[in-house]
Amino acid sequence: MSPHRPGPARRVPLHDDHRRSFPQLAPAQHADGRFAATWWGNAWVEALEDTALDPARLARGRAYASTGHVDAITVTPGRVVAYVHGSRPRPYRAEIRLRVLGDDDWERFLDAAAARPDHIAALLDKDVPHALAAAVDLLPGPGDLIPDCSCPDHGYPCKHTAALCYQAARLLDEDPFVLFLMRGRGEQEILAALSHRNATRAAAETTAAPPRMPTVPARDALARTSAPGARPLMDGPALPPPLPAPDRPGRPPVYPEDPEAPDPLALELLATEAAARAHAFLVTGHDPVASLTPWQDAVRLAAAHPGSGLTASTRALYRDLAAALDRTPADLARAVAAWRQGGPAGLAVLEEAWDPPAGPFDRARPALIAADFPHFRPWRNRLSTRSLQLRYGRDGLWYGYESDPDREDWWPRGFPDADPVGALAALLGR
Structure with a gap:
């Protein structure tokens, strides 16, 4: 018998950020007959309804959606697809197509999002600010949604694609990143681009060349007489004054991921904390943390981290800090913006009239x-x-x-x- 030889290693499939599938949604709609609760979800529905040629088909589509006729929905850039059960035993393949945004559109969108911390916080809280959606043609307008179905009905739209549109609006309600995927970019791709913009801005703030300071060569400051064992001369050059304290504490380096090393986020927080407190001691001679409330200290900790809640680790940090004090991540992000604006005084201005x-x-x-x-x-x-x-x-x-x-x-x-x-x-x- 030949010795056993292991086969090739099984390749683990990578996460596809450009394809998301959602299980069949339970039948539901709001008391007012709408399927969407958010303004962007309703804009999605209205884009199809405003170009519908037959209100009766829309009514049938709403009935199909509300009674569970739409199977699992798959979203890819420019397409929303699902099988919809009709009057025949075999379901029909319904599809809605829309234009994906170009690279220039995405650059404008990302620049607009990165420019304001409230926009980033809103996205992380599953909200879409009106101003951010207006930066590009993010939401579809009349005629932008193109329905297609394998059924013999040539209505525009047919009841199957109408049902798919109504159920897709519920997905947009729960997660606006589904809308971004429809327009061409996945959630991780967007968050990575925003994180890169934040890192670039932070690096630009910390790499400015420091001003030239007066110096004395060490050989002159430590000059000795020619006699062996003689003490340094006391009338050497005067030493320059101590360097002034920096305007703000320095930021720690980015620690690499290593399975054998401690949590990189924990290391960064410890280094940031040490730098901030050392800077405070240097400038004021007292510890600024001792008098803070738990909420103020949580805001201070979050503000000391440059990630702004964008990466998975900093999103977890914002979530955990906010939950520990019965706040939302959006509350914390707003408070962080105030703290970065003016420290404890800035936070007081935010919270007190x-x-x-x-x-x-x-x-x-x-x-x-x-x-x-x-x-x-x-x-x-x-x-x-x-x-x-x-x-x-x-x-x-x-x-x-x-x-x-x-x-x-x-x-x-x-x-x-x-x-x-x-x-x-x-x-x-x-």
């Missing part, structure tokens, strides 16, 4: 009007337009905030300034 005394606050509106910004409305320590807001902090600084128009979803942006016009200029990038 108060009545400031007369003085700088009362002079702010005339200053803004003089600078051609007349439309700010006052409320307590805040001045607001439909999409811009300035908040006056107890530290005497103005903090900029931004929201999509009329949504009251304010996110910190820009840098605090003692002058409201200066804070507004930082908010607008001027």
Whole structure:
């Protein structure tokens, strides 16, 4: 008998980020007859309904969707496919096609998402901001969805593709990354691109050349007399003053994945924590952590990590920190933006509305009007337009905030300034 020879190693299939299959959805619809609860899910349905030629076929499609006639749904770039059971024993293959976005469109979308932490936080929280969807033609319009079915009905759409469209809207409700896949990019591909943009921005912030400092050669500072064993000369060159403290603590390197090494995220957090506390001791002489509340400390820890909750490990960090304090990852992301804007004072501005005394606050509106910004409305320590807001902090600084128009979803942006016009200029990038 010949000795046993092992066969070739079995190749583990790689995750296909461009193909997702969803099991058959249970029959369901909302009390108002809609299949979608989100604005983007309803936009998907309306894109097909607005071009439908026969309302009766749409009604049959809604009935099919609500009674479980649609089997498992497969989504790939530009296509949504499922088998739909009709009046015959054999199901029909229904398909909806739509245009995938080009590379230039995706670059605009990713740039818009990476430019604002609230957009990133919304995506991670399975939400799609209106402004982000408007950056490109992300949502289909009338005529953008092309139905096709193996049934003999030539209606546009037939009841089978209409049923598939209604059930697909429920998938979009649960996970907007399904919509992105329909438009050509998978979830991991998008998150990797956003993470790369964040890393590039962080690297640009930390690689600026430091200013030249006065120095003394070590051989001159440690010069000795020619006699053996003599002590160093005391009248040598004067040593330069100590180096000034850096503006901010340094960021640790990215630790490689290694099965034998500790968790890279834990190492990075420890290094970041050590750098931040050492910098505080160097500059102020006291530990800034001792007086923080658990929520403030959680925000500080998340803000110290440059990943912004994009990678799997930092998403887990945001989720765990938020859950431990009965908050959502979006709450934590907003608080992190405030902390990065102004530290504990910035977080207090985010979370506290108060009545400031007369003085700088009362002079702010005339200053803004003089600078051609007349439309700010006052409320307590805040001045607001439909999409811009300035908040006056107890530290005497103005903090900029931004929201999509009329949504009251304010996110910190820009840098605090003692002058409201200066804070507004930082908010607008001027």
